Amino acid sequence: MKTKIYMIPGFMNDEKLWSRLIPLFDDTYEFIHLAIPLEDSFDKIVEVINEKIKDEKINLLGFSLGGYIACYFGLKYPNRVNKILAVACTPANLDEVECQRRKEAIEFTKKFGFKGLSRKKVLSLVEPQNQGDEELINLILQMYVDIGEEAFYSQFNATIIRENLSLKLINSNLNLAFLYANKDRLVSSKFMEEFSLKAKNIEFTQIEAQTHMLPLERAKEVKEKIIQWF
Template structure:
């Protein structure tokens, strides 16, 4: 029987996020990509996913925002989850400063229109050694455009109201693992280290890397973690 794993992408990502990861596996694995539902709260998002997924008990792999959604799903529907792997993700809330930035980004986009990511922004997400990888850069740029304006508003609105899930996860019975890069500027290593000291029921894997885009840039390491965890 194939090992089936459901995949939830990150903010403004689509199935292209897995384009360097899935080809590394043989036919023993089946990957099912889930788009993030166009809803304005995490409760609504996971309710839609719960309706959409027909298997009784599932394995979930979430990247970045998708990792947070996977954790939220597991807490709300624990009986539906076998194992969760959250990649490049913290279960933390947002600072007030970050909330303000996101509200400003929404208002700016409403005023001036939806535009793609700047190349400068993309380069800040990838490893220095890969900043001349045009295929990689173009994949990230294109995902943002493909996912589009409606998803931009939906995902930003949902993430502004984001609670810290760490205590709930510590007190849960979820089979949960986190994987992240030590120099990912979007993931707080300090938060994760403090979280790992308290969360004896959760597995943590930190790798030496300067990227957020682990499924695209560190696909081999993610593959090894998937095989080990699931």
């Protein structure tokens, strides 16, 4: 019997996010990519996912924003979840500064048009030793372009209002694990440390790395965690 895992990507990512990870597995695993629905709230996003998936109980792997969505889905539909693995994800709310930054980014894009990620931004997401990996850099740049303007507005609007899920997760009966890099600048190690001390029902794995893009840069470690957890 195959282990089936549904995979939710991060902000402005598509199935290319898994292109270095899935080939590491044999055919006893089945991976199904779930694009983030074009909705403007987490309630609507998880509702669409719930309607789309026909299996009674599922394994969910979410990366970054997808990890938050997977946790949100688990809280809303706990009876539909077997296990969840959230990769490079903090189930926290956004502070006022970040909310304002996102609102400004939306207004800027409306005014000047949708443009791809800057190369500088991509380099800030990857390991220093991989900043010369043109295939990796171009893949991340291409995902952003391919996902497109409609998804940009949808995902940014949905994420502006984002609650801290940690207490709900602590009080849930979900089979939940987190995998993150200790020096990922998009994941607060302080938040995760405090969260892990309170969350005795949740598994936390921290790896020594600077990257946010774990499925692309640390595929072997992600593979090991998937095999161990699912």
